[in-house]
Amino acid sequence: xxxxxxxxxxxxxxxxxxxxxxxxxxxxxxxxxxxxxxxxxxxxxxxxxxxxxxxxxxxxxxxxxxxxxxxxxxxxxxxxxxxxxxxxxxxxxxxxxxxxxxxxxxxxxxxxxxxxxxxxxxxxxxxxxxxxxxxxxxxxxxxxxxxxxxxxxxxxxxxxxxxxxxxxxxxxxxxxxxxxxxxxxxxxxxxxxxxxxxxxxxxxxxxxxxx
Numbered sequence: 533x534x535x536x537x538x539x540x541x542x543x544x545x546x547x548x549x550x551x552x553x554x555x556x557x558x559x560x561x562x563x564x565x566x567x568x569x570x571x572x573x574x575x576x577x578x579x580x581x582x583x584x585x586x587x588x589x590x591x592x593x594x595x596x597x598x599x600x601x602x603x604x605x606x607x608x609x610x611x612x613x614x615x616x617x618x619x620x621x622x623x624x625x626x627x628x629x630x631x632x633x634x635x636x637x638x639x640x641x642x643x644x645x646x647x648x649x650x651x652x653x654x655x656x657x658x659x660x661x662x663x664x665x666x667x668x669x670x671x672x673x674x675x676x677x678x679x680x681x682x683x684x685x686x687x688x689x690x691x692x693x694x695x696x697x698x699x700x701x702x703x704x705x706x707x708x709x710x711x712x713x714x715x716x717x718x719x720x721x722x723x724x725x726x727x728x729x730x731x732x733x734x735x736x737x738x739x740x741x742x743x
Contacts (some may be wrong), residue, residue, distance in 0.1 A: 568728075570722035571710055572666040574655065580664070583645050583653040587673035590637050594678065597630035638679050646680075651687035653680075667706040668697050669731040675738025685742040698725065701732045 533541065534623045541547045554575075556578050561577035565585075573580065600608045612621035644656040647663060652671040671692055674680040680688070681729050696702040710723040722728065 533627075536743055550617060551692050567722045568706075569720045570705065571720055572664075572705060572723070574653070576664075578715055579657050579659040581644065581656045582670065583655060583668075584670040584673045586637060586641050586645070587670075587677040587679055588646050590634055590641070590679045591677040593630050593634035593637065597627040597634065600625060600630065600656070601627040621685070640675070646684065650691070651684075652692035665709070665711040667692075667695060669727075672702075672731070672735035672738050675742055676734040677738075678731055678741065682742060685738070689739070689742075698727065701727045703727050704731055704737055 538547070542549065542552070558573075558575050558577045558579075561580075562570070562573045565573060565577060565582070567573060567584075600606055606627050608625040610619070610621075610623050612624055615621055615623065641653070644651045645663065647654055648650065650667075652667065652672050654665065654671075655668075656663055671688060675685050694704050704722045704726055705724050707724045710719075711717075713719045
């Protein structure tokens with residue numbers, strides 16, 4: 533069939549290409565991650581619980597808890613238009629709910645993402661049920677979000693930070709993790725030797741946070 537015929541057939545489920553399905557699944561997850569493109573995420577992005585996303589979610593949870601306490605007297609009334617089908621209108625949210633969510637997330641991040649031998653955080657592959665070994669500057673997002681302990685922050689500064697420091701700032705990942713590049717394996721935007729603004733900003737703020 534022609535290209536246009538194939539697109540029509542594929543989009544309407546008349547042909548089945550599991551390998552192509554898998555490609556689209558992971559490729560779209562890479563774009564959604566904000567870190568396009570990187571060998572850290574290629575062909576695996578949809579399977580990863582990443583340290584950067586979980587740091588963001590932890591920060592949301594702690595920020596929401598603090599906001600409910602500080603500005604709503606620890607009783608935030610949620611009107612009908614912000615409720616899901618399973619929720620009652622004018623229900624009350626308290627900071628304790630969000631504190632518990634943040635505490636649980638912190639425990640799971642420590643369990644699944646912290647590597648005590650390398651003194652840094654790694655993504656977790658939810659399909660293989662194991663931590664990845666790709667060294668990424670996103671480890672410092674945990675400092676920015678406050679999800680790590682002062683001890684973990686100190687360990688990262690001593691052992692992980694030197695891996696990423698380069699003239700001008702931090703590289704996105706290590707050369708070792710990126711692996712070889714060539715005509716058959718071109719370099720990716722978010723891999724060594726490139727550095728991007730969010731990595732600098734969040735790492736800098738995280739370092740300030742822990743003194």
